[in-house]
Amino acid sequence: MTDHRVLSPAQLLAVEQIETYGSHNYHPLPVVVESGSGAWLTDVDGNRYLDFLSAYSAVNFGHSNPELVKVAVDQLAKVAITSRAVYSATYGPFIEALARLCGKDMVLPMNTGVEAVESSLKLARKWGYEVKGVPEDLANIIVMEGNFHGRTISVISFSSDDDATTSYGPFTPGFVKVPYGDLAAIEAAMDANTVAILVEPIQGEAGVITPPPEYLPGIRELADRHRVLMIADEIQSGLGRTGSTFYCEQVGVVPDLYLLGKALGGGVVPVSAVVGNADILGLLKPGQHGSTFGGNPLAAAVGLAVVRLLETGEMQRRSRELGAHLHRRLAGLIGRGVTEVRGIGLWAGVDVDPSLGSARSICERMLARGVIAKDTHGATIRMAPPLVITVEELDQAVDVLAECLAEAASERPLASVTTAV
Numbered sequence: 001m002t003d004h005r006v007l008s009p010a011q012l013l014a015v016e017q018i019e020t021y022g023s024h025n026y027h028p029l030p031v032v033v034e035s036g037s038g039a040w041l042t043d044v045d046g047n048r049y050l051d052f053l054s055a056y057s058a059v060n061f062g063h064s065n066p067e068l069v070k071v072a073v074d075q076l077a078k079v080a081i082t083s084r085a086v087y088s089a090t091y092g093p094f095i096e097a098l099a100r101l102c103g104k105d106m107v108l109p110m111n112t113g114v115e116a117v118e119s120s121l122k123l124a125r126k127w128g129y130e131v132k133g134v135p136e137d138l139a140n141i142i143v144m145e146g147n148f149h150g151r152t153i154s155v156i157s158f159s160s161d162d163d164a165t166t167s168y169g170p171f172t173p174g175f176v177k178v179p180y181g182d183l184a185a186i187e188a189a190m191d192a193n194t195v196a197i198l199v200e201p202i203q204g205e206a207g208v209i210t211p212p213p214e215y216l217p218g219i220r221e222l223a224d225r226h227r228v229l230m231i232a233d234e235i236q237s238g239l240g241r242t243g244s245t246f247y248c249e250q251v252g253v254v255p256d257l258y259l260l261g262k263a264l265g266g267g268v269v270p271v272s273a274v275v276g277n278a279d280i281l282g283l284l285k286p287g288q289h290g291s292t293f294g295g296n297p298l299a300a301a302v303g304l305a306v307v308r309l310l311e312t313g314e315m316q317r318r319s320r321e322l323g324a325h326l327h328r329r330l331a332g333l334i335g336r337g338v339t340e341v342r343g344i345g346l347w348a349g350v351d352v353d354p355s356l357g358s359a360r361s362i363c364e365r366m367l368a369r370g371v372i373a374k375d376t377h378g379a380t381i382r383m384a385p386p387l388v389i390t391v392e393e394l395d396q397a398v399d400v401l402a403e404c405l406a407e408a409a410s411e412r413p414l415a416s417v418t419t420a421v
């Protein structure tokens with residue numbers, strides 16, 4: 001499993017059971033987590049780890065955040081699931097607060113991120129046919145190479161990742177893929193039937209790829225000029241991760257639709273949403289779209305607490321200030337096992353010098369020293385600690401990364417001499 005870590009009998013047993021009965025659609029780090037608090041996770045043997053992944057930014061506000069857990073527990077004791085067949089008491093306050101946070105009129109609640117993406121594609125097509133006047137079934141949506149928007153058939157239909165697409169066809173038509181960061185390519189791809197441009201403000205899965213500052217404003221301008229919708233998938237970049245509520249804010253852009261998920265559920269429950277104005281979201285009439293669990297009382301209670309937390313600006317400020325520190329420290333590793341660092345706020349894509357091994361192998365070394373970080377696309381370590389982390393904890397994790405890079409460098413000549421693999 002890993003050269004850098006020997007698992008205890010308890011962890012081995014759990015891993016064996018999971019690998020036997022679970023579909024192998026993930027390649028987890030070799031650790032079996034039992035509990036979490038703030039920026040820390042604890043395994044079944046009581047070992048503690050600093051979490052530098054935050055469940056892909058679903059846990060921005062820390063594990064078992066006391067305020068959010070209390071809200072969830074209180075709501076569980078009242079009512080958790082009603083379906084939308086009735087109005088629920090927590091739903092209204094949640095969507096009003098979320099709409100205000102986004103500066104928009106209306107919210108369409110879903111559960112997972114990909115459902116929010118799917119919902120926005122349906123909304124964009126509906127808007128295209130019913131408002132823009134695109135002939136039926138001819139709408140196209142412009143998407144970006146290297147995107148990650150989730151795993152349903154329609155959403156992987158425009159993925160550029162072979163693993164995500166192989167053997168899953170036939171695919172949903174109606175999407176045009178252009179290189180990320182290239183405004184001219186978007187304009188060239190547009191025609192009279194284009195209804196939307198779907199973009200991640202920062203491409204997280206692709207390796208925390210941050211576009212040039214003129215890119216998102218340029219998309220906004222193109223969308224306005226050609227009368228198409230700008231859909232910003234802020235599922236990973238939003239809700240504090242980059243040092244602001246939305247990354248779009250930092251480049252002065254307001255999209256037509258925000259897609260939110262991950263941290264919207266406070267690390268407690270899955271909550272996602274499409275947020276936009278009534279000229280788009282108001283097109284949905286009863287029966288035209290739905291979700292049994294979307295906007296359920298538990299999700300709404302937690303989602304409201306998350307919005308209240310974001311309204312204080314504390315998490316955004318932490319991300320901004322601690323993120324500047326993190327990026328200063330990571331920049332110091334360039335040339336010392338790191339070739340490039342990207343990102344903003346408490347979010348970094350750290351490219352590992354390939355001669356030191358894969359990013360995965362560095363992550364396994366970090367795990368053995370008590371830091372959980374995850375690789376993406378071979379050479380990149382993605383760092384996204386909970387925003388409640390302290391500066392001391394940040395330093396601790398960066399020190400561990402530096403030690404692991406040094407360790408890998410020191411083993412490099414030895415490995416090439418002694419191993420035949």
Ligand SMILES: *Cc1c(COP(=O)(O)O)cnc(C)c1O
Pocket residue numbers: 056111112113114115117148149150151200204205233234235236237261262
């Ligand atoms: C995680 C993610 C999604 C999908 O969210 P799920 O909850 O896993 O369906 C979509 N878009 C972006 C940018 C993401 O990071």
